[in-house]
Amino acid sequence: MAGRIKADDIALVKERSSIEDVVREHVTLRPAGPGSMKGLCPFHDEKTPSFNIRPVVGAWHCFGCGEGGDVISFVQKVEHLTFAEAVERLAQKLGMELTYEDGGRPRDGESLGRRSRLIEAHRVAQEFYAHALLNLPEARAGRDFLRARGFDSGAAQRFGVGFAPRGGEELTRHLRSKGFTEEELTLSGLSGRGSRGLYDRFRGRLVWPIRDITGDTVGFGARRLFDDDRIAAKYLNTSETPIYKKSTVLYGLDAAKKAIASERKAVVVEGYTDVMACHLAGVEGAVATCGTAFGVDHIKVLRRIMRDEADLAPARVVFTFDGDAAGQKAAMRAFAEDQRWASQSFVAVAADGMDPCDLRLAKGDAAVRNLVDDAMPMFEFAVRTTLRRFDLANAEGRVQGMRAAAPIVANIRDTSMRPEYTRTVAGWIGVEVEQMQAEVARAGRMAARDAKAESAAQQHRVDTEAVPEPSVEEARAFMPTPDLRDPVIFAERQLLQCLLQFPGCFQPQDVDAIEPDSFGAPAHRAVFDGIRAAGGIQPGLSEATWAAKVTEAAPLAVRPLVSELAVAPLPTRFDKATGLPERRYTTALLVRVQEISLTRRIADAMSAMRRMAADPHSDPAQSRALSGELQTLQRELAGLRERVS
Secondary structure, three states: OEOOOHHHHHHHHHOOOHHHHHHHOOOOOOOOOOOOOOOOOOOOOOOOOOOOEEOOOOOOOOOOOEEEEEEHHHHHHHHHOOOHHHHHHHHHHOOOOOOOOOEOOHHHHOOOOOOHHHHHHHHHHHHHHHHHHHHHHHHHHHHHHHHHHOOOOHHHHHHOEEOOOOOHHHHHHHHHHHOHHHHHHHOOOOEEEEEOOOEOOOOOOOEEEEEEOOOEEEEEEEOOOOOOOOOOOOEEOOEOOOOOOOOOOOHHHOHHHHHHHOEEEEEEEHHHHHHHHHHHHOOEEEEEOOOOOOOOOHHHHHHHOOOOOOOOOOEEEEEEEEOOHHHHHHHHHHHHHHOOOOEEEEEOOOOOOOHHHHHHHHOOOOHHHHHHHHOHHHHHHHHHHHHHOOOOOOHHHHHHHHHHHHHHHHOOOOOOHHHHHHHHHHHHHHOOHHHHHHHHHHHHHHHHHHHHHHHHHHHHHHOOOOOOOOHHHOOOOOOOOOOOOOOOHHHHHHHHHHHHHHHHHHHHHHHHHOOHHOOOOHHHHHHHHHHHHHHOOOOOOOOHHHHHHHHHHHOOHHHHHHHHHHHHOOOOEOOOOOOEEHHHHHHHHHHHHHHHHHHHHHHHHHHHHHHHHHHOOOHHHHHHHHHHHHHHHHHHHHHHHOOOO
């Protein structure tokens, strides 16, 4: 039966897994203050980075969408796995064997989760196909195809290109001999099911492994080689599976992401051989879609890798398209999504319409590099492509062209560039600049009107939708968001940040001296309850283990806040030698929060004394005791304040 992973193993996986390394597989990070890093969030679209991690704490949090947690929760969310699958995935990367409670086994009686089983099947299939390309006589057609396009055996091995035998059952038999079940083979898309049983999905085709951003093979693209192939489509791709979503995968990204991150430039080409040609020619940031148009999800993936951030110098995205009508149509689709980038977009089309693969074959590697370097701005390509539809030799054609080009100019993100582009486009069309300016202004007004109408329609749809009542659990879990405009609440937050991020700055007695009611914000009080429930400051615990213990001990409603506080930057200087906040700063926060509780107790004591003074029947002994207590509290307060004087 399926077993539960032992808690000690889960803790060990979390401790050994580098959250920085895991996140870097999906997001390009840059420094964000001492001990912190940030990048564009993989869970929502944004122009300015609000996704933060603190490697030493092992925590992540996005201040834009509010998501956060540890390395396991990150893998869960980014790869759409269950908790157990995420633990198994990380353990597999670490080469660590998990143990299960009560002698149980992993799900389905296998040593890996379902996703890992499907990925392993693809790894075995890729090796099988690659071996077939080099060794099967019938694979000569595939080898000839590659050679004719300038790719030798070394290039085929570098990109993992293979050959699917024509028989139709060879791969299926091979995978079954390795212990894979019929369900796994059909679920992975490697085999199909017919009236006579299972058959190979790809037959008699050249195949390219499609890898996800981490380098795992998740699918294949297969090209037709033989005239008698019963499937007429030139290219056949893996159907959507639990591990393969074509709208989010880019061919070659696993090999290109390092160059894309370092150069902050991505090159989007149209086919597998184009990616190979670009990489071999030295354009190592080239990627391609897999049997689908370049879309919004692809943009999100590339933006995270190339740090397409509004507050940085613009990155570059270069699209290469064929010079035919289909290529121009694809370019205009890309232009329609141009507003989603903070980077500068360019289009590269060879003068004779050749794609990068043909260009490399005909003119060499330098020609491919020059094609990318000489790309024209996307804006210019879009305008020139639009103007081709009109006869600019006559007045009517010029007016039509001006009206068609004006919305493109009005849509330019950088408003400071619009006047210059307006003059440039007026020259291309052959009209007065003033005419073009008036048309651009009109197009801008119409776009604003349409946007306003769409916004109103959207709001109407939202208003008319039924809003479900919160569940009992949700109602209980609700806590008001701390008001950080209040300096006292802001100080509470900073103290909690220090306690979570830098527990070594404090002694156990520091936490013991703080009363829970010292925190004015209920959410902060709940986080502090979690700190106390986790055992308070414990010397010798790593920061990551400490943060994990607090998260587990904290009330469910504030666990997202714990992950946020564990990575949020602190507004203070850090000691260059230790990397810790200055002692004076942490002491001041302790004093500020303890002072709140003392001040409240002093106010209560003084109020009681005033009531006793007004009561002729009050007990003098009780009055003297209360006076003594008040003096003690006032001395404690004075002593506290002396610590930061």
